[in-house]
Amino acid sequence: MPFPAELIDRMRAASRVAVLTGAGVSAESGVPTFRDAQTGLWSQYDPTALATPQAFQRNPRLVWDWYRHRRQLVESAAPNPAHYALVDMEQHYDSFTLITQNVDGLHWQAGSRNLLELHGNIARSRCFECGAYADRWSDDDNGPPPCASCGGLLRPDVVWFGEGIPSRALRSAVAAAEVADVFLCIGTSAVVQPSASLPAMALRGGAYVAEVNIEETALSVLTHCSLRGKAGELLPALMQAVTGQERRSGEVG
Numbered sequence: 727m728p729f730p731a732e733l734i735d736r737m738r739a740a741s742r743v744a745v746l747t748g749a750g751v752s753a754e755s756g757v758p759t760f761r762d763a764q765t766g767l768w769s770q771y772d773p774t775a776l777a778t779p780q781a782f783q784r785n786p787r788l789v790w791d792w793y794r795h796r797r798q799l800v801e802s803a804a805p806n807p808a809h810y811a812l813v814d815m816e817q818h819y820d821s822f823t824l825i826t827q828n829v830d831g832l833h834w835q836a837g838s839r840n841l842l843e844l845h846g847n848i849a850r851s852r853c854f855e856c857g858a859y860a861d862r863w864s865d866d867d868n869g870p871p872p873c874a875s876c877g878g879l880l881r882p883d884v885v886w887f888g889e890g891i892p893s894r895a896l897r898s899a900v901a902a903a904e905v906a907d908v909f910l911c912i913g914t915s916a917v918v919q920p921s922a923s924l925p926a927m928a929l930r931g932g933a934y935v936a937e938v939n940i941e942e943t944a945l946s947v948l949t950h951c952s953l954r955g956k957a958g959e960l961l962p963a964l965m966q967a968v969t970g971q972e973r974r975s976g977e978v979g
């Protein structure tokens with residue numbers, strides 16, 4: 727795919743690159759995006775109505791089981807070429823920050839290390855009452871396990887609607903956006919704050935902002951270029967166009 731010359735030039739000249747990813751970067755790993763129609767039993771539920779502290783307090787077992795279902799989906803998923811292209815990007819630039827809204831852990835699994843998980847990670851659980859983290863828990867059909875410290879209920883270590891983003895991760899994300907030479911937005915509908923404001927912060931800082939998405943988003947008009955296509959196809963091709971090298975990390979294919 728021919729990329730805009732300015733995008734290639736800016737990425738070749740950049741020393742500081744920041745990337746914001748959303749659920750679209752994991753779609754080709756078979757992980758449903760957040761706002762895709764939910765499948766099976768979960769098709770009757772609006773995800774935004776399940777991912778709240780109030781929903782957990784009203785029906786802890788329902789919310790726990792929904793995350794248990796998503797954890798099982800993620801456990802059977804593997805990073806795709808988009809994840810590996812971002813690992814290559816991290817190794818290519820002196821300063822690279824990957825900011826993700828995803829909770830599936832696939833960036834870490836692919837090898838990304840300068841990674842900010844703004845919305846937490848579905849593989850971790852913590853106590854709804856005392857906040858103590860749980861390394862392991864009984865994964866059975868009995869709903870949320872008890873906290874070993876206080877007996878309260880365990881909950882997924884993810885950010886729910888109405889909850890704050892981990893402050894250190896958010897500060898680092900804002901700092902990376904504000905000084906970026908190039909800011910990429912990959913596979914996000916850009917509707918959830920504060921993540922959705924990061925591209926505008928990058929623009930104000932003078933960054934070249936580009937988007938990769940299979941469809942237009944609210945962000946598209948803000949960007950210098952909005953590439954239409956799958957992240958798993960466009961990102962490896964983009965890195966090859968920028969570096970002239972085939973993918974160096976992760977699986978081939």
Ligand code: OAD
Nearest residue numbers: 748749750753759760761827885913914915939940956957
């Ligand atoms: P969404 O489901 O809102 O959006 C996924 C985006 O990925 C859409 O814009 C799709 O067009 C795009 N997409 C799908 N497949 C793609 C592919 N193969 N390549 C490129 N793009 C693709 O998910 P997010 O934007 O991540 O937060 O949602 C952000 C946050 O909203 C989530 O982290 C979640 C939710 O509130 C919390 O739960 C706190």
